[in-house]
Amino acid sequence: MRKKIVAGNWKMNNDINQTIALLDELIAKKPETTSAKLVVAPSFINLTTAVAKTNGTGIIVAAQNMHQAESGAFTGEVSADMLKSAHVNTVILGHSERRAYFGETNEILAKKVDTALAHGFTIIFCFGEELADRQSENHFAVVESQLREGIFHIAQENWANVVLAYEPVWAIGTGLTASPEQAQEMHAFIRNLIATAVSPAVAEATSILYGGSVKPDNAAEIFGKPDVDGGLIGGASLKADDFLGILKGIE
Numbered sequence: 001m002r003k004k005i006v007a008g009n010w011k012m013n014n015d016i017n018q019t020i021a022l023l024d025e026l027i028a029k030k031p032e033t034t035s036a037k038l039v040v041a042p043s044f045i046n047l048t049t050a051v052a053k054t055n056g057t058g059i060i061v062a063a064q065n066m067h068q069a070e071s072g073a074f075t076g077e078v079s080a081d082m083l084k085s086a087h088v089n090t091v092i093l094g095h096s097e098r099r100a101y102f103g104e105t106n107e108i109l110a111k112k113v114d115t116a117l118a119h120g121f122t123i124i125f126c127f128g129e130e131l132a133d134r135q136s137e138n139h140f141a142v143v144e145s146q147l148r149e150g151i152f153h154i155a156q157e158n159w160a161n162v163v164l165a166y167e168p169v170w171a172i173g174t175g176l177t178a179s180p181e182q183a184q185e186m187h188a189f190i191r192n193l194i195a196t197a198v199s200p201a202v203a204e205a206t207s208i209l210y211g212g213s214v215k216p217d218n219a220a221e222i223f224g225k226p227d228v229d230g231g232l233i234g235g236a237s238l239k240a241d242d243f244l245g246i247l248k249g250i251e
């Protein structure tokens with residue numbers, strides 16, 4: 001059985017106090033047991049606090065990014081070793097905002113993927129087409145090249161540490177969600193691609209999350225699709241009730 005995952009990407013939101021308050025609420029209100037793994041990705045500066053707070057709760061803390069180099073003169077960046085020493089073992093890579101605003105190319109991302117895997121991270125690898133790509137019906141080709149150039153080079157055994165997150169850029173923070181059918185169509189395409197490029201067993205075992213304006217009222221329908229194994233949530237992960245409402249959608 002593939003892992004089901006509901007992950008909250010907090011982006012550049014929540015100071016230390018807000019981080020503590022949101023985690024307190026999540027911990028207090030989250031169900032005792034759930035079939036999905038709950039992941040939260042606070043900003044770098046709040047990771048240590050989040051790790052301490054979530055200890056023993058089952059909530060996994062992820063970083064939103066990581067530099068590809070081991071260490072050195074990269075002002076403002078955070079390395080794999082730094083994250084590991086803060087007990088962070090999961091990292092989001094390739095988010096469309098990193099690609100669009102910070103120049104992260106498929107080539108850079110392939111290096112980040114290698115560094116993360118070499119340090120034993122679980123990677124949540126994001127990709128997705130822009131509106132113009134979908135309008136020109138180029139979306140499958142764009143997604144395929146993001147995957148081929150960014151992550152398909154890894155050794156087969158490393159796929160156990162990879163989660164994919166399909167996030168169509170036009171659906172992020174816009175209130176426009178891919179329809180459950182559009183999500184399923186793309187997720188099935190991705191799974192087929194993995195089956196051919198890697199192996200059918202890896203395709204079957206790899207969790208593929210959907211991200212882009214997932215809310216409590218559309219989560220169940222999207223998560224109900226056979227190739228959607230959970231979600232990567234932005235805006236709605238900033239409110240405990242909404243985030244947990246989305247988690248309910250996966251049951």
Ligand code: 13P
Binds near residue numbers: 167211236
């Ligand atoms: P929204 O849920 O705010 O659309 O953001 C999705 C996202 O970018 C998660 O990484």
